[in-house]
Amino acid sequence: MIKVNCSVNGQKQTLRAHSMARLLDVLREEAGLTGTKEGCGEGECGACSVFLNGELVMSCLVPASQAEGAEIRTIEGIASGEALHAVQQAFLTNGGAQCGICTPGMIMAAVALLKKTPNPTEADVRVGLAGNLCRCTGYMKIFDSVLRAVQGANP
Amino acid sequence: MRAHLPSYEMKTPASLHEALTLLANEPGKWRPFAGGTDIMVQFEAGKLAHRKFLNILNIAELKGITKDKEHLTLGALTTYSQLQANAVMRAEFPLLCQAGSETGAIAIQNRGTLGGNIVNASPAADSPPALVVYDAELELVSAQGVRWVAYPAFHKAYKKMDLRPDELLQRIRLKRNTAGAHQYYRKVGTRRAQAISKVCFAGVARQSKGLLSDIRIALGSVGPTVVRIPNTEAALNGKKLSSQLIAQARNNLAAEITPLDDIRSSAAFRVRVAQNLLEEFLCGIGSQN
Numbered sequence: 001m002i003k004v005n006c007s008v009n010g011q012k013q014t015l016r017a018h019s020m021a022r023l024l025d026v027l028r029e030e031a032g033l034t035g036t037k038e039g040c041g042e043g044e045c046g047a048c049s050v051f052l053n054g055e056l057v058m059s060c061l062v063p064a065s066q067a068e069g070a071e072i073r074t075i076e077g078i079a080s081g082e083a084l085h086a087v088q089q090a091f092l093t094n095g096g097a098q099c100g101i102c103t104p105g106m107i108m109a110a111v112a113l114l115k116k117t118p119n120p121t122e123a124d125v126r127v128g129l130a131g132n133l134c135r136c137t138g139y140m141k142i143f144d145s146v147l148r149a150v151q152g153a154n155p
Numbered sequence: 156m157r158a159h160l161p162s163y164e165m166k167t168p169a170s171l172h173e174a175l176t177l178l179a180n181e182p183g184k185w186r187p188f189a190g191g192t193d194i195m196v197q198f199e200a201g202k203l204a205h206r207k208f209l210n211i212l213n214i215a216e217l218k219g220i221t222k223d224k225e226h227l228t229l230g231a232l233t234t235y236s237q238l239q240a241n242a243v244m245r246a247e248f249p250l251l252c253q254a255g256s257e258t259g260a261i262a263i264q265n266r267g268t269l270g271g272n273i274v275n276a277s278p279a280a281d282s283p284p285a286l287v288v289y290d291a292e293l294e295l296v297s298a299q300g301v302r303w304v305a306y307p308a309f310h311k312a313y314k315k316m317d318l319r320p321d322e323l324l325q326r327i328r329l330k331r332n333t334a335g336a337h338q339y340y341r342k343v344g345t346r347r348a349q350a351i352s353k354v355c356f357a358g359v360a361r362q363s364k365g366l367l368s369d370i371r372i373a374l375g376s377v378g379p380t381v382v383r384i385p386n387t388e389a390a391l392n393g394k395k396l397s398s399q400l401i402a403q404a405r406n407n408l409a410a411e412i413t414p415l416d417d418i419r420s421s422a423a424f425r426v427r428v429a430q431n432l433l434e435e436f437l438c439g440i441g442s443q444n
Contacts, residue, residue, distance in 0.1 A: 019165040020158075020198065020208070042196045043263060044349060055236070055265040061195040062266070063188075065165040065210050112261070130348035131260020 006070045008033070009077030017064035024048045024059040026067070027074060035075035037101050039133065046132030049105040050074050056112040058131075075104035078111060087111055087149040096145030098136035106132050110146045119150060158198050167210040171296070174211060174323065179298040182320040185209040189232055190266035192259065193275050216296075217270065217325055220244070227331055231270025231324045236261070238269060247333050250285040250340035250357050257281055257342050260349055270324045273306075276314045276380070279419070281342055283310075283381035284357035287373035288338075289329045296325040303328075313379035336361050336369065339436040343428050345419075352376045353420035356432040360440050365395050367440065372433070377414040377425055384411045387433070396441045404437065405430040 004015045008031055015030045024041075027033045027050070039047030041060050048059040051073040078085045087110045090096065097103040106129060113120055113128030120128065125146045134142060165188065168174040177185055188194055188208040197203040211217060211232070218230040220241050227243055235255035238244050245252050251269075258267060258281045272282045273293070283306075291306035295318060306327075309317050318324070339358045344350025355375035361368045370388045375381050387407040394400050414425035 018160045018163075020163040021160060022195070022199070041199045043192060043259065046260065046262060049262055056262045057266050058262045060199065061190075061192055061263075063165055063191060063195065063208075063210070065167055066191070066212055068167065109262070127348075128261065131262050 002065065002068075004064050004067050006067050006072055008072045009074060015064070015067075019063065019065045021064040022060050023050070023052075023062040023064060023067050023072075026064050027059060027072070033074050033076050035104050037104055039101060039105075044131075044133065045102070046105040046109060046129075047102050049108040049132070051108065051112070056109060075107060078107060085111065086152050087114065087146065090145040090149035090152055091142075094145040094148055095141045096137070098134075102132060102134040102136075106134065106142055110149070113146070114150065120146070122147060158201050158203060163198070163203075163206050163208070165208045165210050167213065171214050171216045171323075174209060174214060175296065175298045175321070177209065178323070179321045187211050187274070187323055189268045189271040190234065192263050192267040193271070193277075211323065217323070222331075225331055227329045229269055229327045229329070231268060231273075231326060233269045233327075235259075235264035235267050235269070239264070243331075247331055248285070248289055248329055250288065250338050250359075251282060251329075253340045254281040254285045254342070254355075254357075257347075269327060273309075273327070274316065274318065274324050276310060276316055278313065278378060278380055279352050279355070279376045280381070281352060281355060281375070284355050284373040284375045285340060286327070286329075287381055287383055288357045288359045288371040289333070290371075292328045293324055294326040294328065295319075295322045297322040301325065307373070307381065307383055310380035333359065337440045339439055341432050341435070343432070351419060354414075354425050354428045354432065356429065356436065358433075358436040360391075360436075362396070362440055367391050367394055367396065372436070374412060374429055376419075377412040377429055382412065384408060386411050391437075396437060401434055401437050404433055408433050 001016055002019050015026050017026045027036050037047040039045035043058045043061045050059045052070050087107050109129050109132050117124050125143050185207050186205045188210050189212055217232040221228050222243055235258050239252045239255045272280050287307045292303050295302050304317050337360045342352045342355045344352050358372045360370045370391050373383050390407050409426050414422045416422050
């Protein structure tokens with residue numbers, strides 16, 4: 001076991017983990033942050049997406065050793081206190097979530113997209129979310145939610 | 156079945172020197188681990204035979220993109236996202252940027268590295284065909300020093316490389332000789348995003364006074380390693396594009412590649428698609444002038 005010193009959602013933490021444990025499991029089981037979901041466990045579905053040093057990554061593919069010294073942000077760190085992020089509010093308002101398993105990853109990928117591309121086209125949204133699979137919505141309401149989050153932020 | 160965690164170990168060396176010393180002292184024991192986008196998939200599936208990994212992701216000497224008049228040099232740890240974000244890469248080596256943009260999704264491109272794609276040595280990898288047509292050279296570093304090897308020859312056979320157990324891939328160097336060349340890259344998979352290729356094609360060519368020259372073509376997923384097709388190229392160089400020439404090139408290509416039937420596609424489909432991509436590449440040269 002190793003100690004992983006990192007920052008999770010702005011708080012310094014020392015997490016105990018096996019050196020090859022998946023960051024996904026460390027976040028869920030050691031840090032108690034179960035908002036990050038496991039879908040496929042092989043980097044195909046995006047449900048476990050988090051920010052690692054500001055970049056979108058799939059936490060099922062990151063060994064604990066590589067989180068040493070990192071700044072990690074999970075879905076729990078996206079809202080500002082009680083105030084939802086514009087993307088979260090838009091998913092809520094526009095039916096962007098159904099069963100909810102893909103939703104945290106979808107929101108992380110959407111937030112990452114809007115950081116780089118503040119006014120995305122639908123094509124940009126489709127590329128930005130191409131690594132996130134949803135088996136409920138048929139995607140259209142998800143794409144709609146992301147586009148409306150932008151309109152909400154820039155009325 | 157999932158991996159049994161306690162039987163695995165990952166070590167993070169503090170410097171390149173420490174990493175190379177460890178690789179030299181215990182050859183073959185420690186397998187270098189960069190972005191992990193392929194190794195972690197095997198790990199979670201319980202199919203990862205190797206047990207000890209060296210986390211090289213923090214080693215500064217393996218990072219960064221530098222340029223001089225003749226070359227653009229990429230650290231082995233350059234991610235797919237970083238190479239797409241580089242202005243010289245986009246202007247002069249668009250095929251490698253395109254390969255990067257079609258490798259997995261963005262969350263994968265943020266982690267996966269060019270060096271990892273090379274030494275993972277999958278014949279279906281997306282960047283090798285582009286590296287081949289750009290005449291890439293690889294810098295290998297060990298406790299004994301560095302050596303450079305030409306890229307296509309680096310792959311000796313399926314998953315066999317000109318890489319000793321005590322060596323790390325340090326940098327990838329590209330010749331800045333693409334100005335004015337026609338360039339083409341296309342990956343054909345089951346879907347546009349997140350797919351592994353059935354056939355992957357990269358080509359560079361020039362045309363002056365109606366004659367083709369400097370043709371370099373490389374294909375992935377049609378053999379045990381990425382391949383160039385010298386016979387097909389030779390039969391095109393110095394010729395004028397015509398429908399007969401394209402038909403002949405299609406035949407030459409079919410005789411020069413040896414794809415397999417596997418879980419992703421059939422040999423016959425791969426040959427046909429490779430021929431179609433060759434034709435699209437050649438027709439593009441014609442329409443450019």
